[in-house]
Amino acid sequence: MNKTYRKDNRTEAQFEKDIKQRTSKEKFLIDLYAAEMEHLGWNVIVKDNGTDNSGKVQDKATADADYLVYLDDECMLIEVKNSWVSTKWTFKTHNLKRYVKAGANILVFWNTGKLDSDPEKIDLEKTRYGIIIPEKIEYMLAEYTHYSERAFGNKMCVQIPKADFANLVKVKRITHR
Secondary structure: OEHHHHHOOOOHHHHHHHHHHHHHHHHHHHHHHHHHHHHOOOOEEEEEOOOOOOOOOOOEOOOOOOEEEEEOOEEEEEEEEEEOOOOEEEEEHHHHHHHHHHOOEEEEEEOOOOOOOOHHHOOOOOOEEEEEOHHHHHHHHHHOOOEEEHHHOOEEEEEEEHHHHHHHOOOEOOOOO
8 A cells, every 4th residue: 555545634744653653552452462362371472474563654555464473383464453442443444355365363452542642551451352353354344334434534444333342253351460
């Protein structure tokens, strides 16, 4: 994807700030997940999936999953997403299609509170997480209405209501902190 498409109507400075904050937030969340899995007895290795996760703006970027996560000997492609609220998840349909094609999973956190400026402010008592497997992503694409979302630069999205979360993931909470 080119920079203009990703930037939407943001200024260059705002776009750079957003990329840096979101990359930092996603790194914090993947590290939180890895620590949780280690706490539960898994041997965990997290690697970048050929994606620049430094937080620097790239002229060209992909919608590929950000991380390779090894749990013991099993490898998963993982894209990290979060919803600061407890009531909905919103995903860009273009990205969901890419994840399905690649066989990637989505590690989704919700009810985290706003983390962009300081991920350490996460509310672990309320936060939940789960992994959406590619078959469930296909289901989301087929079953939920595609619509233009202003908050995502008028890109096509699907919105998943809270009532459906447990149908898409095994709902978990952080227990190691």
